[in-house]
Amino acid sequence: MAGLLVLGANQVALGDMLFILVSFIVLALLVKHFAWGPVTKMMDARSEKITGDLDYADQERSRAEKLAKEREDALKSSRAEAVEIVSKAKESGETQKKSIVSDAHSEAEEVRQRAKSDAAKAKEDAMSDAQNDIASLSLEIASKVISKELNADDQKSLIDSYIKELTVHEAK
Amino acid sequence: MDDKYKFIDFLGLRFNVANDLSVLVSAVLVFILVFALSRKVTMRPGKAQNVLEWMIDFTNGIVKSAMPDGSGKQFNLYAFVLFLFIFVSNQLGLFFQVKVGGFTYVKSPTSNPLITMGLATVSLLLSHYYAVKKFGFGGYLSNYARPVKFLLPINLLEEFTNFLTLSLRLYGNIFAGEVLLALIGTVAKSLGAVTFVAAMPLAMVWQGFSVFIGAIQAYVFTTLSMVYISRKMEQE
Numbered sequence: 001m002a003g004l005l006v007l008g009a010n011q012v013a014l015g016d017m018l019f020i021l022v023s024f025i026v027l028a029l030l031v032k033h034f035a036w037g038p039v040t041k042m043m044d045a046r047s048e049k050i051t052g053d054l055d056y057a058d059q060e061r062s063r064a065e066k067l068a069k070e071r072e073d074a075l076k077s078s079r080a081e082a083v084e085i086v087s088k089a090k091e092s093g094e095t096q097k098k099s100i101v102s103d104a105h106s107e108a109e110e111v112r113q114r115a116k117s118d119a120a121k122a123k124e125d126a127m128s129d130a131q132n133d134i135a136s137l138s139l140e141i142a143s144k145v146i147s148k149e150l151n152a153d154d155q156k157s158l159i160d161s162y163i164k165e166l167t168v169h170e171a172k
Numbered sequence: 173m174d175d176k177y178k179f180i181d182f183l184g185l186r187f188n189v190a191n192d193l194s195v196l197v198s199a200v201l202v203f204i205l206v207f208a209l210s211r212k213v214t215m216r217p218g219k220a221q222n223v224l225e226w227m228i229d230f231t232n233g234i235v236k237s238a239m240p241d242g243s244g245k246q247f248n249l250y251a252f253v254l255f256l257f258i259f260v261s262n263q264l265g266l267f268f269q270v271k272v273g274g275f276t277y278v279k280s281p282t283s284n285p286l287i288t289m290g291l292a293t294v295s296l297l298l299s300h301y302y303a304v305k306k307f308g309f310g311g312y313l314s315n316y317a318r319p320v321k322f323l324l325p326i327n328l329l330e331e332f333t334n335f336l337t338l339s340l341r342l343y344g345n346i347f348a349g350e351v352l353l354a355l356i357g358t359v360a361k362s363l364g365a366v367t368f369v370a371a372m373p374l375a376m377v378w379q380g381f382s383v384f385i386g387a388i389q390a391y392v393f394t395t396l397s398m399v400y401i402s403r404k405m406e407q408e
Contacts, residue, residue, distance in 0.1 A: 015185035019192045020281070020290035027199040028253045034203075035210035036249050039224055042213050049215070 127167070135159040178275050194281035197268075198261040206256065231255050231394065238398035239405075247401060250298065255394040258282060258291065258342065262386025265350050266379055282389075283347040285340060292339035295397035296331070303404040315407060338396055345389045349382040 139155045178189040209224040217225060231252040235244040265280025281287045304312045316327045356378060360371035 014286070015180075015182065015187035016191040016195075016284070016286045017290040017293065018185060019187060020195050020287050021294060023195050023199050024253070024257065024291070024294060027203060027257060028249065030203055031206050031253050031256075032249055035206040035224065036228075036252065038213040039210050039221065039228060040248075042215065042217075042221075043225060043228070046215055 131160075131163050134163065176275050178277075188284070188286075190276045190279060191281055191284050191287055194261070194264060194278050195287060197278055198257060198264050198281055201260050201264070202253070202256045205260070227256070228252055234391070234394050235398050238395065238402040243405065244398065244402065247298075247398060251394050251398060254291070254295070254397060255390050258393050259387060259390035261287075262346050262390060263383060265346070266353070266382050266386070280346050280350060282342055283350045285343040285347075288339040288343040289335070291342070291393070292335050292397075295338065296335055296400060298397075299401040299404040302401060306405055307407070311407075315404075318407060334400055338393065338400070342389050342393050345385050349378070349385055352378055353382070 135156055138159055139152065142155065180187045180189060206224065209220040211220065212218055213221060228248075232248050234255070235247050235251045238244060239247070261280055261282040263280075264278070265283055268278060269276070270278035282291075300312070303315065307315065317324045318327075353375065356371050356375045360368045360375070
């Protein structure tokens, strides 16, 4: 065995070195072709896929967070909107109520005013009717009493002055 | 030991049949192992693929610890095949020895210095090749005079010591393991049944330890190969 270590000795099987060189290279090539290539390719593909999946998950999560925030904002704003609508409705109801009441007030005032003026006019009419009636009546009475045809116009002016005096007296 | 070998002379070279057959058996075993484990390569690995990927990750880790900057990726395959081949070679002689007519035909190929020297040659040639490829031939030569000029002889000497330590460490460990196994074997045969029973646990213990040594030596050889390659590829 010791002779094997002495290079150049007659018995050294240097062919073994060549043999192992060749067989090692062939083995490496075969392993590369049948196992190493496909497996490392798959390992690379897997690590790539994992990185991609992680990236995708991150992206999706941030998107979901954004969406949730948007929803929350929308909910908040819709609540505020609802409050605003209710308060606006209340306000408009109030103003409507006020306007209705004031309308009613003014209408009532008008009605009262009209009634007043109607009453005044009716009184006046009645007064003038009465005036006329009294004039003719007194004329008739006077003519019957005096039995003399008095001038109607003179009589009328006489009655008028009398009535005027009466009304002035009444107004007092 | 007193093993006898058959030699074949071919094209002016002498071939040791035992070495060559053992190398062939180891290579075929490695190939069968790897081939069987890589039949169904899928994105979600099965058991076999997991085992293979675990081995690949292991040797990739060896390369990465020597070359952390990712430049060692091209050596991943080499480290993988080297590790598996040496591991299988180391274990081969423990359970599979063929002797016909006094001549040994199959044993651990790594228990022969020429085989380990062949493997060391591959590693060191690779380191020189990639150093020349990276720095150019001038740069490669000037690296021998770094970091200071007077280290040139030491650096040159280192090339030979690297080669010898790398190959002879592996050879020594495996050869010693086989020698001791053979010794235990002769003890077992020496006095009939008594020694046979006595030698049995010894042989078992030593075989278990040899499996351990074989694994460690395969790891050491691969690691040192990668360290030598990485040292050649950087400028001090």
